[in-house]
Each structure stands twice: as structure tokens, then as C-alpha cells.
Amino acid sequence: MRVLIVGAGPAGLALALALSRQGLGFRQVDRAAAPAAYSRALGIQARTLETLAPLGVAAPIAAVALRPLGVVFGLGPAAPTIRLSHRAHPGFPSMLLLPQTETERLLAEALAATGAPPPERGVALVALDATTGTATLRHPDGREEVAQFDHVIGCDGAHSSVRKAAGIGFEGAAYEEQCVLADGLIEGLEPAHLHIMPGRDSGSFYFPLPGGRWRGVSMRPPGGAPPAEGDLATLQHPGLRFVAADWWSAFRISHRIATRFRQGRVLLAGDAAHIHSPAGGQGMNLGIQDACALARALPGGEAALEAWAAERRRIAALVVGRTDRLTALVLGRRPAMRALRAVALRLLPHLPPARQRLERALAGMDYPAVAVADQGR
Numbered sequence: 001m002r003v004l005i006v007g008a009g010p011a012g013l014a015l016a017l018a019l020s021r022q023g024l025g026f027r028q029v030d031r032a033a034a035p036a037a038y039s040r041a042l043g044i045q046a047r048t049l050e051t052l053a054p055l056g057v058a059a060p061i062a063a064v065a066l067r068p069l070g071v072v073f074g075l076g077p078a079a080p081t082i083r084l085s086h087r088a089h090p091g092f093p094s095m096l097l098l099p100q101t102e103t104e105r106l107l108a109e110a111l112a113a114t115g116a117p118p119p120e121r122g123v124a125l126v127a128l129d130a131t132t133g134t135a136t137l138r139h140p141d142g143r144e145e146v147a148q149f150d151h152v153i154g155c156d157g158a159h160s161s162v163r164k165a166a167g168i169g170f171e172g173a174a175y176e177e178q179c180v181l182a183d184g185l186i187e188g189l190e191p192a193h194l195h196i197m198p199g200r201d202s203g204s205f206y207f208p209l210p211g212g213r214w215r216g217v218s219m220r221p222p223g224g225a226p227p228a229e230g231d232l233a234t235l236q237h238p239g240l241r242f243v244a245a246d247w248w249s250a251f252r253i254s255h256r257i258a259t260r261f262r263q264g265r266v267l268l269a270g271d272a273a274h275i276h277s278p279a280g281g282q283g284m285n286l287g288i289q290d291a292c293a294l295a296r297a298l299p300g301g302e303a304a305l306e307a308w309a310a311e312r313r314r315i316a317a318l319v320v321g322r323t324d325r326l327t328a329l330v331l332g333r334r335p336a337m338r339a340l341r342a343v344a345l346r347l348l349p350h351l352p353p354a355r356q357r358l359e360r361a362l363a364g365m366d367y368p369a370v371a372v373a374d375q376g377r
Contacts, residue, residue: 003027003298004135004149006162008119010041010100011270011287012155013107017055018295020116027149028117029137031124031156035108038247039100040181041284042207042215046089047364048285049096051292056113058092060106065096066210069192071358073345075239080349081193088356088363095362097207100284128152128165133265151298153267155291158256160272166263172256172320175277175327176222179253180234184245186214188237197237198345204235205278216242217278226250253277255324257316262309269294274316276323282364286319289370315367322361 001024005012008030019026044065049058070083086093112118126144127136133149154162163170186206189195195206204218218234220227227234227250232242258273270287290312297308348354360366 001025001151001298002133002149004029004133004147004152005155006030006125006152007155007157007160007270007272008032008035008121009155009157009270009287010103010107010284011272011291012119012153013104013111014052014055014288015153015155015269015291015295016116016119017057017107017111017114018292019298020111020114021055022295022299024295024299026116028119029123029125030119030121031161033122033140035104036101038183038249039102040249040278041100041103042097042209043282043285043362044096044098044103045282045285045362045364046092046094047367047369048288049092050089051289051370053092055110055292057106057110060110061098061103062093062096064102064106064210065098066192066208067093067096068194068208070190071194071196072190073196073198073348075188075195075197075237080345081190082349082355082358084359084362088360088365094359097209099209103284125156125161125165128162128266130166130264130266149265151265151267153269153294154272155270155287157271158254158275160268162266163258163268163272166266168263168266168268169259170256171259172254172275174252174254175219177219177253178222178224178227179251179278180218180220180227180231181215181247181249181251182232182235182242182245183209183213183215183247185212185243186216186240187243188240189214204237213246255320255327257313257320260309261313261316262305267294267305267309269312273312274320276320277327282319282323285364286316289364290316293370311368318367 003026005015005026005028016028052058070081073080084094088094122140124138126138137145154160189206192208197204207215216235220234230248235242255276258268261268261273269290297304
């Protein structure tokens with residue numbers, strides 16, 4: 001079986017590792033010359049740790065990641081707070097926080113330990129026939145190679161070349177809000193807690209990072225001028241001070257899902273198949289789970305692949321829809337939505353069933369476990 005994995009982010013690396021541990025051959029390419037230097041994804045759910053445990057990666061992640069203590073809705077001692085019990089899963093913390101670059105490093109190290117070849121960097125997919133599995137690859141020196149594969153798997157992100165070449169639609173829309181993201185030193189936040197700060201015209205999220213640093217994500221109201229490079233204005237709040245930023249990025253977010261996860265010899269996983277807002281920290285988790293489930297399905301033939309595609313799309317639709325509703329609640333500017341949000345935030349810490357439901361969602365425990373193949377190495 002000849003398999004081409006396009007993309008060497010978290011989903012692509014997890015897929016490569018799972019295939020290698022099963023003794024299955026593959027080839028992996030990525031158009032980027034080197035791994036990304038900065039991280040967008042942070043949260044690692046209990047469901048993802050459960051999925052990665054047979055691959056030998058869960059323990060190394062847990063050893064270096066930060067374990068959040070709770071979620072604070074605002075600032076100061078009077079802010080509504082939900083303490084995380086970390087009991088949503090019987091064997092793993094509900095959620096850990098680790099920059100995506102570190103998660104990728106640990107996956108790559110585990111992959112190298114299997115003896116599998118590393119991803120071929122600087123190699124771009126420039127043409128693809130989804131029916132025959134014929135791919136044209138452009139190497140860094142400009143040479144083009146044509147090769148045929150039994151399966152071509154797109155793990156190449158939201159602008160997936162694989163998805164586009166296969167003619168698969170990407171349904172959904174962009175949010176009107178603009179996002180600003182920055183990592184650095186912040187004063188005024190409760191240590192080791194996630195902070196969600198809805199505002200009248202925007203919303204902000206603050207995530208603690210290992211080593212005492214923080215990530216801030218702010219949704220700017222629509223219609224304004226694009227933020228200036230390095231602008232931290234929307235991440236500053238009374239009682240909070242962004243002391244210094246070592247990474248800053250402005251971008252737009254969307255909620256989209258591929259119309260199908262399989263077309264001929266093409267399969268999609270991760271951001272190539274589904275994207276949504278950062279609320280809830282679901283994106284990377286869902287992608288890793290897609291990949292590990294796909295590694296189990298690949299040797300099973302047509303029926304197994306069809307079942308995989310249907311199940312993963314069903315779960316992705318559930319997560320994308322729920323995340324969209326959460327984003328609307330946090331960002332809602334209409335008076336009725338602001339009133340609903342204020343009531344919900346006041347009541348949530350005092351309703352044990354609601355707190356448990358929130359923690360289960362953060363842990364990824366409200367959708368099915370990922371069936372992972374027995375690991376042969």
C-alpha cells in the first residue's frame with residue numbers, strides 16, 4: 001500500500017507515527033522548508049492524550065505541559081470562576097496546555113524513534129488526480145516528480161492543496177471579527193487559569209503557558225481598520241497589563257467543514273477537513289484524532305474508509321457547530337445576547353451539572369473515543 005501524507009503539522013505527524021507503529025509504509029511531504037517557529041494551537045484534551053497513549057506520546061506531553069486549574073470569566077477576586085476537577089477522564093487530566101511547536105517536536109521525536117524517514121521538507125503538491133492517486137510533487141530545486149499512490153491524505157491545513165485538487169467543497173463562512181494573537185508576559189491574571197473576558201464590542205481569551213508566559217487572543221469588532229503591526233490595544237484591560245510580546249499575529253477566523261472527507265483516493269484530516277474559532281481549543285485535538293482513527297481504517301479497505309469518513313465528519317460537524325455557538329455567545333453584541341451571557345456567567349459556577357458538562361467538553365469526552373490500532377513496534 002503506497003500512502004502519501006501531505007502536511008507535517010500535528011495531524012500529519014500523528015498519522016505518520018501511527019502508520020509507522022503499525023509497520024505500514026508511507027511518504028510524507030510538506031511545502032514548508034522547516035517546522036513553524038510559532039504556535040497557534042495550545043490545548044490538548046484528555047481524549048487526545050488517550051488517543052496518543054498507545055503511540056508513546058501522552059506521557060512526554062504530560063511531563064512538560066501546564067495543567068490549568070480553572071476557568072475565570074473576567075478579572076479580580078469577584079470574577080466567576082470554575083475550578084477544573086480533572087476527573088472528566090479516568091486516566092488523564094481534562095486538558096493540558098502546551099505550545100503546538102512542542103507537541104510537534106514530541107511527535108517528530110517519536111516518529112524518528114520508529115526508524116521512519118522524516119518528512120520531506122520544501123516539497124509541494126502541485127497537481128493531483130483523485131481518481132488514480134497520481135500526484136505531481138515539486139522539489140526545492142524546481143524538479144517535478146510524478147508518482148502514483150493508493151491513498152493521498154491531505155493534512156495540509158485550511159488552504160489545503162489536496163482538498164482543492166480533489167474538488168471537495170469547504171462549506172461555512174468567515175467571522176466578521178478580526179483576531180489579534182500575542183504571546184508574552186502579562187500581569188494581573190490568575191496564575192494557571194484560563195481567562196475568558198467578554199466585552200461590549202469584542203471578546204478576549206488568555207491562556208497560561210509553561211514557563212509563566214501567556215497567550216492573549218482578542219476578537220476585534222467588525223468594520224474597524226486592520227490592526228497595526230504589534231498593536232496590543234485590544235489585549236489590554238483595566239487591571240491587566242501586557243508587559244512584552246515575543247510573538248504577534250493578526251488574522252481572520254472561519255467556521256468551515258469539507259463537504260466530504262473522502263473523494264476517490266483522497267482523504268482529508270485536520271484543518272484540511274474542518275476549521276473553527278479558537279474557543280474551546282478543539283482544532284488540533286480533532287485533527288490528531290482524525291489521523292489516528294484513519295491509521296486504523298487504512299488497512300481495512302473500502303468499508304473501513306467509508307465508515308471513518310462518515311464518523312469523523314459527523315463528529316467534526318458537531319464540534320464546529322458547538323464552537324460556533326460558543327463564539328457567538330462570547331462575541332454577541334446585541335443587548336439580548338449580552339444579557340444572556342451575563343446571566344450564564346453568574347450562574348455557571350454555582351451549577352454542578354453545568355460545570356461538569358463544560359469540563360467534559362473541554363476534555364473532549366462528549367464525543368466517541370478514537371479506535372486506535374494495536375501498535376506493532
